[in-house]
Each structure stands twice: as C-alpha cells, then as structure tokens.
Amino acid sequence: MTTLKAWIDEQFKGDPIIWAIVILLSLFSILVVYSATGTLAYKTAGGNTELYLFRHSFLVFISLVVMWLAHKMPYRKYALYARLFMYLSIPLLAFTYAFGSNINDANRWLTIPVINQAFQPSDLAKLSLIAALAAMLAKRQNNIQDFTGTFLPIILSIGFICALIGMANMSTAILLLITCLLIMFIGRVPVKYLALVVMVGVMGLTIAVFTGQRGETFWSRIEAFWESKEDDSKIPFQAEQSYIAIATGGVTGKGPGNSEQRNSLPHPYSDFIYAIIIEEYGLVGGATVLFLYLALLYRGMRIVANSNKAFGGLLSAGLSFALVIQALVNMAVAVGLGPITGLPLPLLSMGGTSLVFTGTALGIILSVSRGDHSDEVSAQPEVSSNRLRTA
Numbered sequence: 001m002t003t004l005k006a007w008i009d010e011q012f013k014g015d016p017i018i019w020a021i022v023i024l025l026s027l028f029s030i031l032v033v034y035s036a037t038g039t040l041a042y043k044t045a046g047g048n049t050e051l052y053l054f055r056h057s058f059l060v061f062i063s064l065v066v067m068w069l070a071h072k073m074p075y076r077k078y079a080l081y082a083r084l085f086m087y088l089s090i091p092l093l094a095f096t097y098a099f100g101s102n103i104n105d106a107n108r109w110l111t112i113p114v115i116n117q118a119f120q121p122s123d124l125a126k127l128s129l130i131a132a133l134a135a136m137l138a139k140r141q142n143n144i145q146d147f148t149g150t151f152l153p154i155i156l157s158i159g160f161i162c163a164l165i166g167m168a169n170m171s172t173a174i175l176l177l178i179t180c181l182l183i184m185f186i187g188r189v190p191v192k193y194l195a196l197v198v199m200v201g202v203m204g205l206t207i208a209v210f211t212g213q214r215g216e217t218f219w220s221r222i223e224a225f226w227e228s229k230e231d232d233s234k235i236p237f238q239a240e241q242s243y244i245a246i247a248t249g250g251v252t253g254k255g256p257g258n259s260e261q262r263n264s265l266p267h268p269y270s271d272f273i274y275a276i277i278i279e280e281y282g283l284v285g286g287a288t289v290l291f292l293y294l295a296l297l298y299r300g301m302r303i304v305a306n307s308n309k310a311f312g313g314l315l316s317a318g319l320s321f322a323l324v325i326q327a328l329v330n331m332a333v334a335v336g337l338g339p340i341t342g343l344p345l346p347l348l349s350m351g352g353t354s355l356v357f358t359g360t361a362l363g364i365i366l367s368v369s370r371g372d373h374s375d376e377v378s379a380q381p382e383v384s385s386n387r388l389r390t391a
Contacts, residue, residue, distance in 0.1 A: 014071055014366035017299050021292050022067065022362055025347040026060050028289075033350045035257045036269035036276045052269075056350050063359030070363020071370070075312055078364055079138075082131035086157065089125035093164040096121050097213075100168075107213065108168045119353035122165045126176050127357055129161050130318040131364070133180055137187035138311035151193050154184070159200040166208030170218045171341035173208065175325055177201040183318040186304070225339035241265040242272050242334050245279035246286075253282030270349040271342055274334040289348070290331060297324040303369045312368040319361045323347075 012019055030053070037052040045051045092110070100107035101118060109118040136154055158180050166173030181201075184194055209215040221236075228235040235243070245261035248254070259279045262268040268276050278286040300320025307313040323346050330345040332338040344351055346358050 012068070013370045015299050015303065015369040018296065018362070018366060018369065021296050021299075022064075022347065025289075025292060026064060029348045029350075030057050030060060031256060032273060032277055032280070032348065033269050035259055035280060036262050036273060037350065038257075039263050040269065052350070059352060059355050063355040065359075066356050067359035067363040067366070070360050071366035073363075073367060075315060075364060075367040075370075076309075078131050078315070078367075079135035079311060082128050082135055085124060085128035086132045086161070089121055089128055090161065090164065092121040093125055093161070093167075097164070097167050117352060120169075122169055122172050123354055123357040125161050125165060126172065126322065127319075127361060129157060129176065130179060130183065130322060131315060132157065133183055134187075134311055134314035134318055137184065137189070137314055138309065141188065141310050151189070155193075155197055155200055158197060159204045162201055163204030163208050166205045166214075167212030168214060169342075170205070170208065170212075170214050171329070171343050173205055175322070175329065175343075177205070179318060179322045179325065182321050183314055186317050187310070187314050221339040221341075236340060238266050238272065238340055239333075239336060242275040243336060245272075245275040246335060249279040249282045249286075251282045252284055253278065253280045256280055270344045270351065271330070271340075272334055273345050273349050274331045277348075278334075286331075293324050293327045296320065299369075300324075300365055303365065306371065307368060308371065316365050316368040319365050323358065323361060 033056045034049075034053045037056075038049055041049040041052055096110050097107050101109040101111065103109060108120050108122065110121060111118045133154060158177065162173045162177045162180075165176065177197075181194060181197060184197065209218055224234065224236050228239065241261050241264050245259065245265060248260070254260075257280070259268070259276050261279055262276055265272050265275060274286065274289070277289060281288075297320050300316050303316040303320075304313040307316065326343055327346050329338060329341060330343050330349075333341055333343075344354060347355075
C-alpha cells in the first residue's frame with residue numbers, strides 16, 4: 001500500500017484537488033455523453049449506441065494522457081514554444097477561414113492528413129496566445145510602463161488573433177479577449193493600456209462581425225435573446241427545448257439515461273449538455289457541476305498566490321479563467337441567461353481535439369502547481385508573483 005501511494009505521488013504531482021475534479025468530470029462526461037448520443041447513434045450509426053460511447057471514452061482517455069504528459073514538463077518550457085505556436089496559428093487561422101471545412105456556415109475546421117482528424121486552429125491560437133501573453137508580461141514586469149517595448153507587441157498579438165478567430169467564431173474571440181484583459185490586469189498593466197486593448201479588441205471584433213462569416217448570426221442571436229425576454233413566443237427552438245429539459249428535471253432529475261429532450265434538443269451532447277445533465281440529475285447534479293468548475297477556478301487562483309514566479313502565476317490564471325469562463329457561459333446559455341453561442345462545456349461535452357487542448361491546458365496548470373521549478377523564462381530579473389494584482 002505504501003509502495004502504491006509512493007508511485008501515485010511520484011507520477012501524479014501537482015494540486016490533488018485539480019486532479020480529483022478533472023477525473024470526476026471526465027468520468028461524468030462519459031456517462032452523460034453516452035446518454036445524450038442515443039438518438040444520434042440511431043440516426044447515423046445504424047443503432048450502434050456503443051459507437052459514440054467508445055469513441056468519446058477513447059478521446060477522454062487521450063486527453064487525460066496528454067494532461068499527464070503536460071504536467072510532467074517544467075512549465076517554464078512552455079514559454080519557449082508559446083510564441084512560436086502563436087505565430088504559427090496566425091496563418092493556420094487565415095488558411096482555415098479560406099479553405100477549411102464549412103460547418104454551420106463557418107470555416108472553423110482543418111483536417112489533419114493521414115489520421116483524418118479535424119481540429120480547430122482557434123484552440124491552438126487560444127492556448128498559445130495565453131501562454132505567450134503570460135511570458136511577455138512576466139519578462140517585462142520591471143518595464144511594464146514601456147509602451148513600445150512591452151505593450152505594443154502584446155496589443156498587436158491580441159487584436160490580430162482575436163479578429164482572425166472572430167471571422168468564423170465570434171463567441172470564442174470575445175471570451176479570449178476577456179481572458180487576455182484579466183491576465184493583463186493581474187499582470188499590473190496600467191488601466192490606460194487596458195482601455196486601449198479594449199478599444200483595439202472591439203475594433204478588431206467589429207471588423208470581424210461585418211466582414212466575417214458569422215456577423216449575421218451574431219446579431220440575430222443577440223436580437224433573438226432580447227426579443228425572447230419580452231415575448232415568450234420568440235424564444236429560439238434550441239433555448240425552448242433546453243428550458244423544457246431543465247424544467248422537467250426537478251430537484252433530483254429523471255435518472256441516468258432517462259432524458260426525453262435529447263430526442264428534440266439540437267446538439268444535446270455538446271452545446272446543450274448542461275440541460276441534459278439537469279434533466280437527468282436535477283438541480284442537485286447541475287449545482288454539483290457548477291461547484292466543481294468554481295472549485296477548479298479557486299484552485300487555479302490559489303496557484304497564482306503560491307507561485308514563486310510571475311510567469312507561472314499569470315499562466316495558471318489565464319488558463320483557469322479561459323476554461324471556467326467558457327464553462328460558465330455554456331451553462332448560462334442553457335438556463336437562459338445569455339444568447340446562444342455554440343460553445344461546448346469543457347471536460348463534459350463530446351468533442352475531438354478540443355478535449356486534447358483542454359487536457360493540455362489543465363496539464364500546464366498542474367505543472368505550475370508543482371512548484372518545483374527554480375528557473376524561469378529568462379535570465380532577466382523578474383518579480384515574484386506576489387507583486388501581481390490579485391482579484
């Protein structure tokens with residue numbers, strides 16, 4: 001028993017609460033996705049309901065393996081690759097917009113040759129931009145007021161990448177901009193520069209709305225959301241079915257596998273999986289999932305306070321915010337607190353390479369939480385994370 005515990009302690013380092021939360025959500029994801037894909041399996045797989053169970057379980061396993069590998073690497077090394085992948089993501093985003101697979105009137109996907117697996121370059125761009133931003137701010141903490149040397153490269157990177165993502169995926173671009181602003185606030189960036197980032201970001205997103213593929217959909221969803229608050233007859237079909245699922249779930253739910261709205265709710269295994277969770281597990285299940293995400297954010301922010309270096313603190317904060325804010329937005333849409341976005345629920349929704357990128361982000365957070373890395377992104381002097389702003 002002692003040997004097993006020693007092996008676990010050696011192989012699974014970092015915050016044990018984060019490990020527990022991720023494993024719980026991953027196992028729950030397999031159960032809920034299996035239930036939510038029943039109708040899809042009958043329509044597309046000849047009634048083979050186990051097809052999506054095995055496929056999703058395999059992807060969850062792969063994401064956990066990627067998380068384990070990512071947490072073994074000293075987090076300082078991610079600073080070395082972040083800017084490279086950020087620059088690589090820019091032509092990938094442009095190429096995807098021009099030649100990618102068109103799904104729901106948006107070119108968001110590229111297919112990887114040989115393995116024939118589709119992925120969204122926006123996932124790579126989001127992860128690499130957050131890491132690169134953390135590295136740039138950490139390296140320049142002593143010159144944070146320097147506009148040309150410190151701030152200009154940051155604002156150009158944020159504005160350009162958010163605009164490119166917004167051309168085909170406005171909700172992801174908006175959340176990425178918010179995440180970057182939070183990282184910069186924690187990184188002691190002056191308020192006047194934050195205001196400038198907001199201006200540049202809004203300008204880039206506005207251009208994306210009027211020139212991109214999703215502008216009309218963006219405005220129509222916002223309009224439909226506000227109209228539905230005044231007239232129940234104008235509630236969008238997806239939202240209406242989600243409300244029915246939530247309303248019929250009650251306190252304890254209908255039980256695993258007993259969802260009825262999965263047969264009529266669009267994308268019950270991804271965009272609206274939270275509605276299926278409440279329908280089958282009730283308010284108890286929905287509140288538990290919400291609590292786990294908030295606990296994940298809390299543990300991520302504790303890492304910020306305990307990190308010895310600014311890069312580790314900013315990296316953990318940025319990735320924690322990115323995951324949890326997306327989760328909160330997904331849940332808010334399901335219960336009618338926001339317009340429909342099409343964002344999946346991290347760790348729970350059925351997905352492909354998005355699960356792998358989520359696992360990578362969580363592995364990096366765990367790597368920072370290990371706290372056993374003495375060197376940092378640069379030999380230049382760097383302040384401790386204790387000097388960062390804390391919310």
